[in-house]
Amino acid sequence: MGFVAYHTNSYQWIYRILAITNLLQFILYFFFSPETLYFRSSSPSPPTRGLKPSDFYAPLKLFTNLNILVPTIAYSIIFNFASVLVTVEIPQLFTPKWGFNAQEIGLQFLGLIVGSVLGEQLGGRGSDFFMSRQSNSHPSHSGNSAKAPEKRLWISYPGFAAVIIGLTIFCVRIEEMTTYDVSPVVGIAIAGFGNQVITTVLVTYAVECCLQGERDAVAGVGVFVNLVRSTWGFIGPFWFPTMFDNLGLVERGEVEVEEEGNEVSWIWRVRP
Numbered sequence: 001m002g003f004v005a006y007h008t009n010s011y012q013w014i015y016r017i018l019a020i021t022n023l024l025q026f027i028l029y030f031f032f033s034p035e036t037l038y039f040r041s042s043s044p045s046p047p048t049r050g051l052k053p054s055d056f057y058a059p060l061k062l063f064t065n066l067n068i069l070v071p072t073i074a075y076s077i078i079f080n081f082a083s084v085l086v087t088v089e090i091p092q093l094f095t096p097k098w099g100f101n102a103q104e105i106g107l108q109f110l111g112l113i114v115g116s117v118l119g120e121q122l123g124g125r126g127s128d129f130f131m132s133r134q135s136n137s138h139p140s141h142s143g144n145s146a147k148a149p150e151k152r153l154w155i156s157y158p159g160f161a162a163v164i165i166g167l168t169i170f171c172v173r174i175e176e177m178t179t180y181d182v183s184p185v186v187g188i189a190i191a192g193f194g195n196q197v198i199t200t201v202l203v204t205y206a207v208e209c210c211l212q213g214e215r216d217a218v219a220g221v222g223v224f225v226n227l228v229r230s231t232w233g234f235i236g237p238f239w240f241p242t243m244f245d246n247l248g249l250v251e252r253g254e255v256e257v258e259e260e261g262n263e264v265s266w267i268w269r270v271r272p
Contacts, residue, residue: 002106059220059227067209071153071202072225076232082163082195084233085240086112086170086188092241093249098180111185115166115192119159122193123200127155149208152201159197166191175249 001014062068090108094100100108134151169187177183203225210218 002102002104006101006103006106059224062220062224065209067149068206068221068224071206072228075198075202075225076229078160078163078195078198079229080233080236081167082191083112084236085167086191088237088240089244090188093174097174108185108188111182111187111189112192115189115194116196118189119162119193119196120200123155123159123197127152127201127204130155149205152205152208156198156201159194159201162194162197163191164194166194171249 001017004013004017005011062072087109091105094105094108131152134148166187166189169190170184171187173181173183173187203221206221206225207218210221
């Protein structure tokens with residue numbers, strides 16, 4: 001939306017466009033989206049179920065399910081750094097260093113978009129293909145294809161590596177650059193790629209775990225993941241500036257181990 005602010009010389013039209021978009025989405029969903037509470041069954045008169053108050057707090061019960069809680073926490077931490085941090089810090093870092101206007105700032109997010117689109121191919125179709133191959137090559141004792149949700153997690157590992165590499169490139173290049181080039185945007189794209197791989201793989205894994213156990217909780221997985229992710233993502237911008245002020249974009253450190261009697265302590269020291 002940077003080009004909107006740049007060409008209108010105000011930010012109001014950004015909110016107007018978002019409001020128009022949301023209104024159109026509401027109308028399309030209301031009239032054309034299928035009923036999500038409808039019980040699909042081969043019975044001529046499938047049971048119906050209305051919305052209940054418990055539907056609003058039922059997803060909170062997933063805090064007790066480690067198969068869902070652990071990947072949700074892992075994903076939320078990655079999302080906070082690879083998506084929220086990048087989104088918040090691009091204007092804060094690029095504008096004072098290179099004097100970018102709103103339109104130029106908006107163009108920096110192309111890396112995040114491209115990386116996310118590519119990451120979805122590996123996290124979505126790629127992981128489905130991997131699971132299909134695994135099922136066909138490792139049939140169960142009954143002769144049916146065995147689908148263990150944990151096998152899908154292998155696809156998330158390149159995502160974690162990509163986020164680390166991408167954020168490192170982003171921070172190091174901004175710190176070292178004296179004239180602008182696109183290398184930080186390349187880092188953003190790599191981090192966005194990894195973030196999207198992790199998003200799709202871990203959320204799908206959580207849903208598959210519910211399908212094997214608490215099938216009634218499947219609908220609440222998305223709500224639960226968004227609750228944890230959004231809460232952690234909301235807190236991030238409050239401590240990002242302090243982190244960068246104290247550590248800088250590129251800070252080197254070392255871990256020292258000190259032994260005193262039977263006690264061992266780990267100390268992090270910042271190197272100049």
